[in-house]
Amino acid sequence: MFRIDLHPTHISDCGQFRLRAGKPLPFGASIVPGGINFSVYSRSATSCQLVLFNKHQPEPFGLVPFKDEFRIGNVFTMVVFDLDYENIEYGFYMDGPFAPKEGQRFDKTKLLMDPYAKAIGGRDIWGIEPNWNDQYQHRSRICLDDFDWEDDRPLEIPIEDLIIYELHVRGFTRHPSSGVKHPGTFAGLREKIPYLKELGINCVELMPIHEFDEFENSRISPITGARLMNYWGYSNVGFFAPKAGYAAAGKYGMQVDECKTLIREFHKNGIEVVLDVVFNHTAEGDERGPYISYRGIDNKTYYLLTPDGYYYNFSGCGNTLNCNNPIVRNMILDCLRYWAADFHIDGFRFDLASILGRDQNGAPMHSPPLLETLAFDPILGKCKLIAEAWDAGGLYQVGSFPAWGRWAEWNGKYRDDLRRFIKGDSGLMGAMAQRLQGSPDLYQWEGRGACASINFITAHDGFTLKDLVSYNEKHNEANGEHNNDGANDNYSWNCGWEGESDDEGINRLRLKRMKNAVTLLLVSQGTPMLLAGDEMANTQWGNNNAYCQDNDISWVDWGLLVSNKELFNFFQKMIALRKAHPVLRNRSHFQNRDYMGSGFADITWHGLKAWNADWSAQSRTLAFMLCGRHAKGGKVEDDFLYMAMNMHWQMHGFELPGLPEDQAWYVAVNTDAQPPQDIWEVGKEVKLKEQNEFLLGERSVAVLIGKKPK
């Protein structure tokens, strides 16, 4: 089969390049027989030139105007023949009006990156000082998009069965103690897959892996002298390109292959991949920022602008992407479809997602077209959609994020209520009842179900788990902002000493409280998310906003695995416990009644007395029981599960509810017990001698399983 529209029909003005009219779709640069099809759109540009470079060269070797007869609508498109696609970089010069008050900021002297670039050069190796005189810092490249996925496909694990693990690609293996061959890279992360399997998680949430500039806002820390970088990466240069500096083979331009290989390996090992995506702003900043791409291509389309042409700043980072503009909406959809289809991504977590629900004037919308489009898109149909349901402009939508039954949310209320509970605050019984049940107060009203709630106690924002129990205050001096940055409402408690301590009692208590946290998290209805490194008590020495720390502060220290075996073992067994008990992983909220005829309601509440919870303001003890007949809405059978929580500073006896005659209570977890009795392997729980009462130590939790003796 041959085509009759593949041959050159024109010569460029300079006589150097053979051309023909291109196809508008797909946008970006695509390899076609004999050449490259370039396609870029702009609503207001009057002309566009393609600029061609040999890789890394400061000066271009070719300037090819897009002929007007090639234009289709607002799309500049052409095929350029005889290009060595592996060794070139390309960009655009765009001309158009410069009238900032009307939102137009065209500048035909600025080199512009292709918004649809699938690979980007300029930061090929992390941390290598760029040539600041180079007029074209972030350079579009052409990459081969074929890949042998073998029989890989997205895993489609039901969201209620996920145990999410949030990690930073570089920070996870960059520390010398990681022992991997290529620290801080996709290849390095691949070497840690056996570890993650051993831990038992089945989903990784990768902090931003799209191309970003680690040198953005880079400065020297006045306190430590270290070079502060844009380390977390919440600042987009290119939406369609995996970060070259995250690939060991990035210097060879093979970041796309390396990233896909990583995902294929994760899937082979039963681990889903969720990407943290940042559509709320770009790295171009406000009017003082650089021209990377969007500002010079179509400023008025891409950004939320005030009536005077200034940049709205709902992201806190200088600009806000105009997400509900129809053109930008399509770009976001194209982007997500690309990652889902070409990279087999299982889900997305949207940073500052409330921005995605603002209209073109910045006002919140009741039914944002973008969010609706994503909820119903067929290619994204089985992807998890997770919203960080707030922004930096005053919107807080936890419980009210426009969902269409598809969106889940980072439940910030869960984080705050659990932290307060774990530190022993009073007046939390009502809130805890809600959080443990998957927050029906927030999510039941629209029938969104328990797994609309992504439960977490720690995340990249804020303290690590170890620091949550070791510091009362944040210590971000190393960030160079006089400790003004980072959250103040951490709900943390240091157990009696601020920071590292040799005191055995303090350290025992800290360890117990960390066990309490992970037990509560993994026993709650909803989908749990863990922070990488918490299982080995990783510390940031009290820095709760390590966004700029590309060093020991934020890198996971694998040496801690050796000294924190007890905690790792606890995490591992707790994860196994959750996986073994479907009664913990319901999609819908409890009905608080017996609809299976077992004689027990799906959930019942207890306290020191069975069937009698103490909901009073000063209460710090609570318990609940789940009836295994009601697991997964009655579709599967599970054991009874009882959890006792004693956040008081004294030991208490919990009267146990009676079980059916043929069953007995077994202890699975007791955070007050010394190892190995703090947690038992699934199936090896210990039958309680005393079946009517359980004595639980101060500031501890316990999980009992009710089942038939063997």
Add this chain to the structure above:
Amino acid sequence: MGVNISVDLKDEVARIDLGRRLDATNAPSLQEELQKIIGQKVSKMVFFAQELEYISSAGLRVIIFAKQKIGVDAHLYLISPQEAVLNVMKMSGLDNFMTVQTEFSE
């Protein structure tokens, strides 16, 4: 075809000399030569890489293509790759179907 690249099929063993460079400029010719032996019985495909100093994405893909075409029962060997070349293959993950050896004997 490019300098130093050759394909030779004898007794079901295909020997391919990769020369010094394999990239988008000469990969298509190598692929054409490999196409000629596909359909014939090949039980082993042996790529000699001692001289190879540089392999690009496109070059790697020709080797993968060869593996896909000669079928699951055939074996693919890469002989004496230089460290830089082997590293690139391992980092990008495009190495999981071949056996790396320092020598090849029937």
